[in-house]
Amino acid sequence: MRNPLLVPELRELLSTDDTTTLQEFCESGHPADIAEFLSRLDADEIWDVLSRIDNRLAAEIFVNFDDDIRVDVVETLKRPEFVRLVTAMSPDERADLVRRLPEDRQETLLPALAHAEREDIRRLTSYPEDTAGSVMTSDYATLSPNLTASQAIAKLRREAPDKETIYYAYVVDENRRLLGFVSLKDLILAPGEKPVGDFMHKDTIYALAHDDQEDAARKISKYDLIALPVVNDAGTLVGIITYDDAIDIINQENQEDMEKFMAIAGRHEEHAYIRTSVFSHFRNRSGWVMALGALGLVSGLIVQSYEGLLLEFAVLATFIPMLADTGGNTGSQSATLVVRALALGEISPRDILRVLAKEFAVALMISPLLGIIAYGRVFLFAAGAAMPPGTSLHSVGFAISLALALQVISSTLIGALLPLAAARLKLDPAVVASPALTTVVDITGLLIFFGTARILLPI
Amino acid sequence: MRNPLLVPELRELLSTDDTTTLQEFCESGHPADIAEFLSRLDADEIWDVLSRIDNRLAAEIFVNFDDDIRVDVVETLKRPEFVRLVTAMSPDERADLVRRLPEDRQETLLPALAHAEREDIRRLTSYPEDTAGSVMTSDYATLSPNLTASQAIAKLRREAPDKETIYYAYVVDENRRLLGFVSLKDLILAPGEKPVGDFMHKDTIYALAHDDQEDAARKISKYDLIALPVVNDAGTLVGIITYDDAIDIINQENQEDMEKFMAIAGRHEEHAYIRTSVFSHFRNRSGWVMALGALGLVSGLIVQSYEGLLLEFAVLATFIPMLADTGGNTGSQSATLVVRALALGEISPRDILRVLAKEFAVALMISPLLGIIAYGRVFLFAAGAAMPPGTSLHSVGFAISLALALQVISSTLIGALLPLAAARLKLDPAVVASPALTTVVDITGLLIFFGTARILLPI
Numbered sequence: 001m002r003n004p005l006l007v008p009e010l011r012e013l014l015s016t017d018d019t020t021t022l023q024e025f026c027e028s029g030h031p032a033d034i035a036e037f038l039s040r041l042d043a044d045e046i047w048d049v050l051s052r053i054d055n056r057l058a059a060e061i062f063v064n065f066d067d068d069i070r071v072d073v074v075e076t077l078k079r080p081e082f083v084r085l086v087t088a089m090s091p092d093e094r095a096d097l098v099r100r101l102p103e104d105r106q107e108t109l110l111p112a113l114a115h116a117e118r119e120d121i122r123r124l125t126s127y128p129e130d131t132a133g134s135v136m137t138s139d140y141a142t143l144s145p146n147l148t149a150s151q152a153i154a155k156l157r158r159e160a161p162d163k164e165t166i167y168y169a170y171v172v173d174e175n176r177r178l179l180g181f182v183s184l185k186d187l188i189l190a191p192g193e194k195p196v197g198d199f200m201h202k203d204t205i206y207a208l209a210h211d212d213q214e215d216a217a218r219k220i221s222k223y224d225l226i227a228l229p230v231v232n233d234a235g236t237l238v239g240i241i242t243y244d245d246a247i248d249i250i251n252q253e254n255q256e257d258m259e260k261f262m263a264i265a266g267r268h269e270e271h272a273y274i275r276t277s278v279f280s281h282f283r284n285r286s287g288w289v290m291a292l293g294a295l296g297l298v299s300g301l302i303v304q305s306y307e308g309l310l311l312e313f314a315v316l317a318t319f320i321p322m323l324a325d326t327g328g329n330t331g332s333q334s335a336t337l338v339v340r341a342l343a344l345g346e347i348s349p350r351d352i353l354r355v356l357a358k359e360f361a362v363a364l365m366i367s368p369l370l371g372i373i374a375y376g377r378v379f380l381f382a383a384g385a386a387m388p389p390g391t392s393l394h395s396v397g398f399a400i401s402l403a404l405a406l407q408v409i410s411s412t413l414i415g416a417l418l419p420l421a422a423a424r425l426k427l428d429p430a431v432v433a434s435p436a437l438t439t440v441v442d443i444t445g446l447l448i449f450f451g452t453a454r455i456l457l458p459i
Numbered sequence: 460m461r462n463p464l465l466v467p468e469l470r471e472l473l474s475t476d477d478t479t480t481l482q483e484f485c486e487s488g489h490p491a492d493i494a495e496f497l498s499r500l501d502a503d504e505i506w507d508v509l510s511r512i513d514n515r516l517a518a519e520i521f522v523n524f525d526d527d528i529r530v531d532v533v534e535t536l537k538r539p540e541f542v543r544l545v546t547a548m549s550p551d552e553r554a555d556l557v558r559r560l561p562e563d564r565q566e567t568l569l570p571a572l573a574h575a576e577r578e579d580i581r582r583l584t585s586y587p588e589d590t591a592g593s594v595m596t597s598d599y600a601t602l603s604p605n606l607t608a609s610q611a612i613a614k615l616r617r618e619a620p621d622k623e624t625i626y627y628a629y630v631v632d633e634n635r636r637l638l639g640f641v642s643l644k645d646l647i648l649a650p651g652e653k654p655v656g657d658f659m660h661k662d663t664i665y666a667l668a669h670d671d672q673e674d675a676a677r678k679i680s681k682y683d684l685i686a687l688p689v690v691n692d693a694g695t696l697v698g699i700i701t702y703d704d705a706i707d708i709i710n711q712e713n714q715e716d717m718e719k720f721m722a723i724a725g726r727h728e729e730h731a732y733i734r735t736s737v738f739s740h741f742r743n744r745s746g747w748v749m750a751l752g753a754l755g756l757v758s759g760l761i762v763q764s765y766e767g768l769l770l771e772f773a774v775l776a777t778f779i780p781m782l783a784d785t786g787g788n789t790g791s792q793s794a795t796l797v798v799r800a801l802a803l804g805e806i807s808p809r810d811i812l813r814v815l816a817k818e819f820a821v822a823l824m825i826s827p828l829l830g831i832i833a834y835g836r837v838f839l840f841a842a843g844a845a846m847p848p849g850t851s852l853h854s855v856g857f858a859i860s861l862a863l864a865l866q867v868i869s870s871t872l873i874g875a876l877l878p879l880a881a882a883r884l885k886l887d888p889a890v891v892a893s894p895a896l897t898t899v900v901d902i903t904g905l906l907i908f909f910g911t912a913r914i915l916l917p918i
Contacts, residue, residue: 250709290832336717435788
């Protein structure tokens with residue numbers, strides 16, 4: 001793809017029916033690049049291009065489109081075209097596509113497929129979203145334990161064109177129960193006449209079909225696997241997840257965590273920012289902002305109830321923004337670290353005391369520094385201000401510093417506690433989004449701030 | 460590893476010198492699991508275990524330890540022990556280990572290695588951190604284009620035990636310039652007598668040694684590769700990066716982005732939360748919190764300069780927390796989406812107008828909703844409050860609503876603008892951390908808030 005065509009040139013080729021040049025273009029680069037380029041065309045134009053090329057290449061390019069483009073293209077297809085495209089796709093891509101189609105469209109199109117493919121799609125789409133079963137593919141190679149290494153290689157060679165990977169082959173008994181696995185490297189290195197069962201790896205790492213897809217991806221990452229077998233509760237092999245799917249899952253989950261953390265709702269996929277409509281962005285983002293704005297009522301009420309104190313000590317009002325920010329910052333930091341450590345499986349809710357002790361120690365170290373900044377500020381800026389009788393700048397400075405220090409400690413602990421509590425309740429720790437946390441520590445912060453001031457300052 | 464030993468039992472085995480049981484233990488599970496378990500021992504005890512088992516297995520377990528444990532273990536080694544361990548490691552793991560050793564330790568240990576290994580380490584460690592060159596390995600398989608498919612398979616079989624992967628082999632000319640690649644699957648499917656040059660993939664996707672490691676990992680992810688070749692500026696093949704390293708890079712970079720976003724400094728690796736000392740946590744987290752606390756001076760000064768207005772309209776003070784939170788929330792949302800879209804290569808700084816137009820439209824939709832909440836709040840809670848003559852609740856409510864709406868719009872735009880500006884200046888967009896952004900939009904928000912109030916309300 002050294003000289004990619006421009007969109008107008010592609011449209012020109014379509015209008016002049018220049019199939020040969022279009023074919024050359026589709027063969028000129030990696031399918032992922034061709035798909036990226038074709039994305040700029042309309043759905044019917046995309047199909048106009050893909051319909052001119054070899055089915056297998058068309059499917060390879062097609063699976064690289066974003067989800068919404070794939071659905072849009074399928075919406076333009078007639079049944080025989082759908083069959084042609086889908087038949088050349090791998091089972092997991094096929095199931096993923098069907099899952100995203102509107103129900104009426106599924107009902108029109110699926111009967112056109114051959115029985116075996118329909119059954120395979122039904123089986124793969126039957127697992128709930130985000131499970132290992134929902135992302136696995138059924139195109140894997142199996143071997144019987146009494147095949148010899150040479151026989152096994154011959155079998156893999158025959159089956160290679162249809163399999164997602166032949167670098168791992170799974171050894172199963174007559175009921176397809178998983179006995180072990182061999183890599184193609186093992187097979188090549190083994191003496192030709194040795195039975196597979198004699199040198200297969202037995203302690204196979206696997207996922208259950210109902211496991212979280214993220215756990216499955218983490219296993220692939222931890223054990224450096226090319227593919228992970230998926231078995232059902234009976235121990236029968238039902239599919240595999242390959243390392244490239246694991247990378248996609250990890251990227252997707254990372255983005256979801258980060259967006260949840262920023263209180264952005266909705267389903268997330270790569271490359272969705274520009275393509276997502278303004279209204280969808282609004283829908284995904286406004287809910288939390290509104291809810292938290294409404295919750296801001298509470299902090300407003302707290303400020304209002306201390307109006308008398310504020311009129312007496314106007315300097316207190318100047319510390320409200322700093323109080324809110326400091327609480328949000330220190331709370332988000334501890335929450336980020338705890339959410340991440342939970343996601344990586346480094347800590348579990350059982351470690352709550354250990355985590356809180358650590359966070360408490362860190363907060364104890366940070367809090368005096370902020371107290372000193374606040375104290376200095378009172379002296380620098382409130383030096384000329386009128387003070388009620390019986391109050392010195394020292395006492396005001398001390399009260400404010402102490403309040404800020406307490407805010408650092410309480411928001412750090414709250415930031416660590418909320419994700420741990422969410423995990424305990426089997427919720428995703430990232431739901432304790434940074435904005436939600438900010439609002440919570442605002443409220444506790446204002447209570448601490450005015451409470452400390454009322455106790456230490458005379459009114 | 461069905462019945463992992465407890466730490467006291469392991470210590471017991473060490474003190475009674477029960478090498479056989481220790482060997483069985485080390486062979487009882489995946490090296491990653493054994494390493495996780497041994498991590499609970501002290502560095503010298505870990506070596507006491509590893510020194511009793513086969514070199515290759517010891518190295519496989521060893522490379523799964525966290526960075527700091529690996530360094531601690533090496534600190535306890537004598538030169539011959541170091542040589543034994545390091546010789547069994549793969550070149551990239553070896554280089555990674557040496558890179559982390561203190562300089563004097565490197566000087567003592569390296570001369571003990573054979574010349575070829577020393578040269579290899581020197582070459583691999585010569586690339587700057589975070590480049591493709593710094594994470595590649597030199598254990599890859601190469602083929603000459605005139606070998607036949609069967610000769611190529613025979614060569615890979617001979618070399619397999621020493622190579623990181625034999626599933627991709629790189630075709631090079633006599634000067635090691637990269638001509639193309641073949642997969643083991645291609646070789647197995649090709650007629651035995653066909654020369655490799657006739658069926659190799661030519662448009663090979665590669666990274667330059669000085670490319671960012673993240674870009675290399677993204678290529679592996681985008682093109683679903685098992686390995687990515689790394690070439691120097693002359694086009695000579697110098698190493699490969701495998702998919703499992705790509706997963707590690709993606710995980711590490713994701714964590715770094717998230718932590719930068721929360722203004723947590725320091726170098727990040729997986730599984731570091733519990734092992735990082737309280738003081739390191741303090742050092743990593745206090746810098747930004749302090750800097751932003753000091754910056755909070757500015758917002759304090761703004762509030763102070765409007766003290767007269769605040770004394771007149773006490774209700775304004777009750778909106779300061781909501782103003783600060785709303786700005787932080789909407790700004791962080793747009794910043795998160797833009798940082799992520801930049802990281803995925805979906806947008807570039809050139810798209811600034813397109814992004815700002817989109818964010819402006821979203822903010823326009825969110826702002827009236829928050830305006831209405833604020834207006835309602837004024838009526839609910841300030842109904843009985845004394846107002847200066849010539850002011851109605853309507854005018855106060857309108858001024859506050861308008862100010863909040865303007866705050867939503869300005870902080871959304873600032874949240875999108877700052878990462879784009881950082882990217883334009885070749886900085887990491889994530890440096891525009893959420894806390895820094897919060898402080899910026901606090902300042903602009905207070906200016907907007909009091910500015911609007913002063914214009915619309917009589918004093």
